[in-house]
Amino acid sequence: SLTRAAGKEMSQNLLQWTVADVASYFSAAGFPEQAVAFRTQEIDGKSLLLMQRSDVLTGLSIRLGPALKIYERHVKVLQRTHFLECEDL
Numbered sequence: 001s002l003t004r005a006a007g008k009e010m011s012q013n014l015l016q017w018t019v020a021d022v023a024s025y026f027s028a029a030g031f032p033e034q035a036v037a038f039r040t041q042e043i044d045g046k047s048l049l050l051m052q053r054s055d056v057l058t059g060l061s062i063r064l065g066p067a068l069k070i071y072e073r074h075v076k077v078l079q080r081t082h083f084l085e086c087e088d089l
Helices: 002-016 019-028 032-040 045-050 053-059 064-088
Strands: none
Touching: 002 045, 019 032, 019 045, 019 064, 032 064, 045 064, 053 064
16 A cells, blocks of 8 residues: 555655655655645644644645545654654664
């Protein structure tokens, strides 16, 4: 799946992700409209790692349905993968 491939390949470099990288990721994941909100709010990889559920649900001004999916299936997963890999080092 896209998420798994992107997660595996890119999470190591999450700290290097630019605002454009984050927007591209969410567009590719099927959320092009919401990707614009990440770009507008200037969310880069470091910001993505710091995001909490409330930030995604309310801070981006995106609809609740997509916001929940984005947080549960993407933001949380990327954060978990990233921090697990950091612990392995």
